[in-house]
Amino acid sequence: MAELHGRGICHGDFRPANILARISGLDGLSEDEVLAILGKPDSTKVVTYSHEDHNLPTAPRYLVYPVDWNSIATNTTLPHFISGKACIVDFGESYDMTSPVTELGIPQIYCPPEYTLEGKVGIGCDLWALGCTLFEIRTGRKLFATFDGDADEHLCKVAKVLGKLPEPWWSETWEQRKHYFKDEVDAEGRVISVYSGSNDKSPGPGVIGALVFQNPEPRSLQEALAEGLFYENTHGPGGIQRDISRKEIEIFSDLLLKLLRYTPEDRPSASSLAEHDWFKFSKLEDP
Template sequence: MTSPPATPPTELPPDPQSWRFKDSGAPCEWAKEYRPGGFHPVNLGDTFRDGKYKVIRKLGDGLFSTVWLVVNTGTPRYVVLKIMVAKAPTTNTELRILNYLSKVAPRDIRAQHVTVLLDTFHHQGINGKHQCLVFEPMGATAASLVEELPENKPKMYGKRQRYLKRMAKNTLLHALRGLAFLYQNGVVHGDVQSGNLLFSIEDISSVGEDNLKQDEASIAIPLHRVDGKADRWAPKILYLKQPLYDRMQRGPELCVKLSDLGLGELPTKSLPKNVKILYSNRMPVAFWLTDPPRDTVTPISLRAPELILHQPFGCGIDMWSFGCLMFEFLTGRTLFAVGMLGNDQKEQDDADDDHLFQFNDVIRPLPDSIMAAWPRASKCYKTNRQRLQPYSNDEPYIHQSLEVLLAEHRPTEIDNGESAVLWSLMQQILEYDPAKRPSAVDLLKHPWFSE
């Protein structure tokens, strides 16, 4: 008689030879993460909260959760169930923020641009107790939708994938309204990025379950243990995510919402293993303006100067990220290219230095206050602000200015006059001193957004 498999360790095995499962190579959560403290195994048809929610489709996955479309026995008929890993660093602060916003949302029209929590509960599973969050169904993220737009197909090497100006402008406008709602209620998002901007979908309450359920034939992958034994801690099948792209609203009804006020998420399978380790201890994101955390999970290329220099921060970090996204949505390229492959201090220092170099070249010369707070400034610049190259003997690379980059990469829909307006606006948002950055309410009054 074959002995049952031993309980998997709570930590991931150090090498592939110790893995329980054959690597499928599929772009979904890692099978190895199904272990005590990790993901909860979900199969289509599973129910939660005493039968209230029935799983019919997988919408996504990240480092800390899997996300499912479920049938609700109440109203609305369909909702989204986000199941956190059992050892997710979820805090009471996150839940207090989500619950508070859900209560004040009905009184503020700007709340329609923030995903609001509908329900929360705990589920006890084989891998531990999991925090479960329930939200309204939404479509693609701004990061993923851009690849699906007709104007960006077929994909060609060197072709920039970007939104048409109308869609980019509406997306940015809705993000500002969502941020204004958060700030009105004393909340900072902390992770404003294209992956946390969701597009709304049409009303699916009258759509039959058969028209929304998972397409199992094409996007289901059987999971097999290396030793051939049955596994209690993982599902029998891994499902590829199947977002509600075909249900999205793209006309005048288009509505974009800020999401992920709980844990910042990264896709799992698409990350190199060393990058995955780098983000293994990502902290909670949203916070009260009166009680900021010591650190955030803002993506490295969207960090404001105060984050790089470990200075006090508040809602200004959201506005800085927003300024970077303006350039990205309108041009199809990131404003700052900052990479970090390792997790040691030297890698972090090199990335920080490179980021500050780019600020100096792209936006405007760094002020004395930043130079004084930058620990390695003397290794990077002479006293007369002449650039040094501490990492090689090559001539220092000077990045193009924001004005030049915008003029070179703007879409044809934006003429010289509008390009000058946008350059001036981004210069105001990308202000080194967070106290001088415009607020979300200020920007909503700007002619480019209000016209």
């Protein structure tokens, strides 16, 4: 991101799905040689809603599942094909910093409040998305996940974790806010739900079945990180679950707080972030 911004370019759609790992060691191999290494692709037939074959020219006959790179990476009998180099892709929403676009195609969960509430586009949008992306890559979880990209639900998640939005967003711009939160905050500076009972169990917009028990939502970045990491198994049930050390939670939350400041001008440049302590970790240990 620092390289892009240094060249006067904003990505406009920065998120984990647009960061790829570079593959090496397969160039120049024949198809048979590649299949011998990666295995024969798994596929499934495409049928109609009534489970019948089709001859439609507008639909494929079959779908091919992606390569299971996790299994290949952990197979000690195979060479190491996944390099340590990351590639940023999908520049369909990118724009020149001097000529910001009027709209972004980035999913709501990576949008900063200034864009959601005011339609303001700029370098700050990339930096906010970077904060959400770093959290997601490290934990395997989305920081401000919503049911269906609902803007009000997203703002509720943001306010619960980061606190009351500044004026005039809180009292005027966010028109639906009064339906979810009171004007004032509690003694700890946290937003207060208008629903009775525990703030943490109160339903928000877009939530179906509010009476179903849910774990309390995190009310700070440190609480969100304390839930640890969980990487889903993309080819079956289960996944990998780990704790995050208290030391890292303290340092990483500091980095994220800088990127997720409500005022876009207060967010640090991407180039300055390289000096943050979180990027200098060589060994994570609890004090």
